[in-house]
Amino acid sequence: MDLHQLFVFTKVVEHKSFSKAAEDIFLSQSTVSSHIQTLERTLNVSLFDRVGRENILTPSGERLYQWALKLLLLKDQAMLDLKKGVTELRGIIRIGASSVPGQFMIPKMVKQFRTQYPKATFHINQSSSKNVADKVLNGSVDFGILGEKYENEKLCYIPLLKESLVLITSHHSDIVGSVDIHELLKYPFIMRNADSGTNSLIEKFLTKNQISKDQMNIVAYTESGQSLIQFVLQDIGIAIISEMAAREYYDRNLLRIHDINGFDNERFFYLVYNQNKTQSMLSKLFIESAHELIKPISPDEIK
Incomplete structure (x- = not known):
């Protein structure tokens, strides 16, 4: 079992599809399938139940997914520590955005972020505020930027503007x-x-x-x-x-x-993330620097 295999596995989980995962990480579908099969043989477990066209995580697959996220985050942290300079940190950040943030806020934030992390790639999914909150909850995006709060114990909101x-x-x-x-x-x-x-x-x-x-x-x-x-x-x-x-x-x-x-x-426009989701190092850095990427507001303005 190697880290690249775990990375491929997490992409299949996130996309719920071998073909979409392959397209995302620029591999052939057969290569993705081979990586998953190698993982299953190495661990001697089934990671997915193939039900019709869907690939559903088995209990073992769910447990491995949580460990894979932690191991991949640890790898990013090690790279960050060893390199001292962070310009080589690379990866994909998936952001859900409602209409106004998607058009007027996120492009400026991405520009600012990429001055320090030029290898970061962004996938922006624009929809209604409610859909953004739902995507953050189900883990299909790393975090969201939206103009309304939808209360849920898993969601954490950072006021931005x-x-x-x-x-x-x-x-x-x-x-x-x-x-x-x-x-x-x-x-x-x-x-x-x-x-x-x-x-x-x-x-x-x-x-x-x-x-x-x-x-x-x-x-x-x-x-x-x-x-x-x-x-x-x-x-x-x-x-x-x-x-x-x-x-x-x-x-x-x-x-x-x-x-x-x-x-x-x-x-207010808020950055919202799921506190139960293990973020990649790049996503974690974006969340932590959000106030520096957009004009901050004072605490006494927050309602």
């Missing part, structure tokens, strides 16, 4: 200045999907003002923040979005930004 939500309209809209939420009920509205952090905050504000979504004139739901902005630019409806996302279009004079009276619309 505070920002506001704003109302956006096209230049054709008759809305002027700040507005009351009740005034907006007559306007066609574009909404993010139910699992987005933005949508969650909007629904809380509506409930606070005793407004049901049935009272709103919602003309479209969209998974994409960029798609939502295009709906507004085409004057199909109005929307509430991240100020960070709106600012680029506002600065180019493509849309208008409005405040909503009484809308306590500040929120």
Whole structure:
């Protein structure tokens, strides 16, 4: 049993597929299968039950997976200690990201991180905040960056950045200045999907003002923040979005930004990780340096 075999084994576990693991680490599927078979012969155990097209971990496979993660982390730590300089540390970091962090935060953080660790490769999976939290829980990503907290005893949150939500309209809209939420009920509205952090905050504000979504004139739901902005630019409806996302279009004079009276619309973007997941050295370093990669916030700002 060698460390490379264990590395290949962890990739098969994470992808739940021999072919996807092979594609990820640039090996042939037959080579991946050979490594797993060698491990099974060496340990004299079955690591996977082949049920139809799925490869399901056996109890022995589950135990080996936890040991493999610890051994691979120990290897990275040894390399870090021996090299003194960390520029040769290499590997893949998988990040789940909701819409705004995926577009506006993570590229800057990756750029900063790679100045010190140029051999790091990133796989970014962008989806709703709820899906990001689920991916962190099931281990398909190393950690996530999202705009809403979903409480679970396994999840640990690090506040990274505070920002506001704003109302956006096209230049054709008759809305002027700040507005009351009740005034907006007559306007066609574009909404993010139910699992987005933005949508969650909007629904809380509506409930606070005793407004049901049935009272709103919602003309479209969209998974994409960029798609939502295009709906507004085409004057199909109005929307509430991240100020960070709106600012680029506002600065180019493509849309208008409005405040909503009484809308306590500040929120945080968080880095979230699963405390039960053994992180690779690179992922661990990214998590630990997250505050240095993005503008930090003071503790007294955290809600």
